[in-house]
Amino acid sequence: MIAELLAHGTGGRTDLPLPAWQLAWAAGFSVAISFVALGAFWEKPHLAAISRGRSLLKLADGPGRFLEFVLKLIGLFLFGVMLFAAWRGNTNFVANISGDGFLIWFWVGLQFVSALLGDVWRAFNPYTTIVDSAAWVKSKVTRAELSAIDHGEGPLWPAVAAIFAYLWYELAYHSADSPRSIGVFLTLYSIAMLAGASVNGRGWVRTSDGFAVLFSKLSAMSMFYVDDERRLRGRAPLAGLSTLTTPPGTVQFVLVVLGSTSFDGFSRSSFWGDVTQDLAGWTLTLYNTVGLLIIVALVSLVFVFAINLMAGITGDSTEELSAAFGPSLVPIAAAYAVAHYFSLLALTGQRMFIHISDPFGRGWDLFGTQDYSISWLLVSPEVIAWVQTLAIAVGHVLAVAAAHDRSVERYPHELAVRSQYPMLFVMVVYTVVGLFLLLGA
Amino acid sequence: MNRFIALLLALALAAVSCSGDDTSGDAPRDPALPDGVDGVINLEVIDGEPTGGAQTVEFARGDQLRIELTGNSDEQVHVHAYDFYIEPVDGEGVLDFTALIPGTFEIELEDAGRLLVRMTVS
Numbered sequence: 001m002i003a004e005l006l007a008h009g010t011g012g013r014t015d016l017p018l019p020a021w022q023l024a025w026a027a028g029f030s031v032a033i034s035f036v037a038l039g040a041f042w043e044k045p046h047l048a049a050i051s052r053g054r055s056l057l058k059l060a061d062g063p064g065r066f067l068e069f070v071l072k073l074i075g076l077f078l079f080g081v082m083l084f085a086a087w088r089g090n091t092n093f094v095a096n097i098s099g100d101g102f103l104i105w106f107w108v109g110l111q112f113v114s115a116l117l118g119d120v121w122r123a124f125n126p127y128t129t130i131v132d133s134a135a136w137v138k139s140k141v142t143r144a145e146l147s148a149i150d151h152g153e154g155p156l157w158p159a160v161a162a163i164f165a166y167l168w169y170e171l172a173y174h175s176a177d178s179p180r181s182i183g184v185f186l187t188l189y190s191i192a193m194l195a196g197a198s199v200n201g202r203g204w205v206r207t208s209d210g211f212a213v214l215f216s217k218l219s220a221m222s223m224f225y226v227d228d229e230r231r232l233r234g235r236a237p238l239a240g241l242s243t244l245t246t247p248p249g250t251v252q253f254v255l256v257v258l259g260s261t262s263f264d265g266f267s268r269s270s271f272w273g274d275v276t277q278d279l280a281g282w283t284l285t286l287y288n289t290v291g292l293l294i295i296v297a298l299v300s301l302v303f304v305f306a307i308n309l310m311a312g313i314t315g316d317s318t319e320e321l322s323a324a325f326g327p328s329l330v331p332i333a334a335a336y337a338v339a340h341y342f343s344l345l346a347l348t349g350q351r352m353f354i355h356i357s358d359p360f361g362r363g364w365d366l367f368g369t370q371d372y373s374i375s376w377l378l379v380s381p382e383v384i385a386w387v388q389t390l391a392i393a394v395g396h397v398l399a400v401a402a403a404h405d406r407s408v409e410r411y412p413h414e415l416a417v418r419s420q421y422p423m424l425f426v427m428v429v430y431t432v433v434g435l436f437l438l439l440g441a
Numbered sequence: 442m443n444r445f446i447a448l449l450l451a452l453a454l455a456a457v458s459c460s461g462d463d464t465s466g467d468a469p470r471d472p473a474l475p476d477g478v479d480g481v482i483n484l485e486v487i488d489g490e491p492t493g494g495a496q497t498v499e500f501a502r503g504d505q506l507r508i509e510l511t512g513n514s515d516e517q518v519h520v521h522a523y524d525f526y527i528e529p530v531d532g533e534g535v536l537d538f539t540a541l542i543p544g545t546f547e548i549e550l551e552d553a554g555r556l557l558v559r560m561t562v563s
Contacts, residue, residue, distance in 0.1 A: 012547050377542065
C-alpha cells in the first residue's frame with residue numbers, strides 16, 4: 001500500500017524556485033501599481049454599475065430545467081464514482097481516480113474555473129441535489145419554495161469549519177493521498193453536510209459546504225453568472241465583487257483559504273523541508289498542523305491590523321470595514337491558487353487521462369487512454385514561473401482596484417485615498433510574501 | 442502619506458535586495474565520477490531508515506545520473522514523476538537515468554513512504 005506521501009496533496013513533484021529577478025520585477029510592479037491606485041484611479045465607483053452585465057442567453061423553461069436535471073445527474077454520478085473509487089478501488093493512488101479527481105481536478109480545477117468563468121459547481125453540487133430530492137419526496141416541496149430558501153444567507157461559520165477541515169486534511173494530514181483516507185474524509189464530510197441540512201433545512205448547505213462557498217466567492221470575479229431568472233449573463237471580470245454579499249464569517253473564510261495556500265507554499269520551502277524531512281506519520285501531521293495554524297494566524301493578523309488602522313482613519317467599525325473590504329481579498333486568493341497549483345493541474349493533472357479509462361485501477365481501458373504517459377515537459381519551468389509571477393501581479397492589481405472602488409463608493413475621494421493606505425499595505429505584504437513563497441527559500 | 446510611501450519602498454527594496462545574488466554556475470566535474478555519469482546518489486537504507494537521514498541533492502537538466510542503493514532493505518525505491526523504480530536484490534540496486542524533467546522530486550521507500558532524497562533538477 002502507498003501511504004504517507006508528503007503532505008501537500010498529490011505529491012512527488014514541486015516547481016523549481018522562481019528566479020530572483022522575476023520576483024523583484026513582480027514585487028516592484030505591485031508596489032508601483034499601488035501608488036498609481038492612490039493617485040490616478042477613478043474617483044467614482046465603477047464596478048457596482050457594471051456588475052449586472054449583459055444578458056447572453058435565456059434558455060426556455062423546459063430545456064433549462066432539463067439541462068439542470070442532467071447536470072445534477074452528472075454531479076451525482078461523479079460523486080458516486082469518487083466515493084466508490086476511494087473505498088473500493090485500487091489502494092495505490094496512482095491507479096485510482098479519487099486522489100487526482102478530488103485533490104487536483106475538483107479542488108484546484110474548480111477554483112480556476114469558478115474565478116474565470118463562473119459558479120459552475122452550483123449546477124452539479126450533489127449535496128443540494130440530495131437534500132432537494134429528500135425534501136421533495138418527504139413533503140412535495142415545490143420549486144418556488146426551494147428557490148426561496150436558496151437565497152437566505154446565514155453566517156458562514158459552518159463553512160469556515162468545513163473548509164478548514166478540508167485544508168487540514170489536504171495540507172497537514174500525512175496520508176492525504178491514500179484513496180481510503182479520501183474515502184473516510186469524503187464520507188465524514190458528506191454526513192456532516194447532509195445531517196446538517198436535514199436539521200437546518202436546505203439553505204444550510206449553501207452556507208456550510210466549504211467547497212460550494214469557496215467556489216461561489218471566487219465566482220464573484222468571473223465573467224459569467226446566471227441571474228434569478230436563469231438567464232446567462234456576461235459581465236466585466238471583477239465587477240461581481242462589488243455586489244458580493246458578506247455575511248458574518250466571510251472574511252475569516254477567505255483568510256483561512258489564503259493562509260492555507262500560503263502554508264502550502266511555505267511547506268515546500270527548504271526551511272520547512274529541513275524541519276520535517278525525517279518525520280513521518282502522526283508526528284508529521286502534528287508539525288504540519290501547528291505550521292498551518294501559525295501561518296493562517298499570521299495572514300489573518302496582517303488583515304486585522306490593517307482593518308484597525310482603517311477604523312482609526314475612517315471612524316467606521318472594524319466589523320463594517322471587514323465586511324466592506326473582505327471581498328477585495330478574493331482576487332489575491334485566486335492568484336495564490338493559480339501560482340501554487342497551476343503546474344499541479346497542468347502536469348500531474350494529466351494523469352486524469354489514464355484514470356478515465358481505468359478509474360478504479362482494475363486494468364480497464366474504457367477509452368483507450370490507459371497507457372497515456374504524462375508529458376512532464378508540456379509546460380516548461382520558464383512558462384510555469386511566468387504564470388506564477390503574472391498571477392500574483394495581476395491578482396494584486398485586481399485586489400487593489402476592487403478595494404479602491406469600494407472605498408470611493410463609501411467615502412469622499414480624499415478620505416477614500418487615506419483609508420486605502422492600510423489596505424494597500426496588506427496587499428503589498430500578501431503579494432511580496434506570496435512571491436517569496438515561490439522562491440522556495 | 443510620506444511614511445506610507447517610505448514603508449512601501451522599504452518593502453520593495455527588501456524584496457529586491459534579498460533576491461539579488463545568483464550563485465549558480467558550472468561546478469567543476471568531479472574526477473572521481475565514473476565515465477559518462479554526471480552525478481551519483483549514494484543511498485544506504487538500514488532497517489527502513491536512510492543512513493544520515495534524508496538528503497537534498499541538485500543537478501542540472503540533462504545530467505546523466507546514477508542511484509546506488511546499498512543496505513538491507515528489500516523495499517522498492519521510487520523516483521517520483523520520473524516514475525523509475527529500484528527493486529533491490531539483497532538490499533542493493535543501481536539505477537541509471539538522465540535528468541530530463543525539471544523540478545524538485547521525492548525519492549522514497551515506496552511502501553513505507555519514507556523520504557530518502559529530495560532531488561532538484563534545474
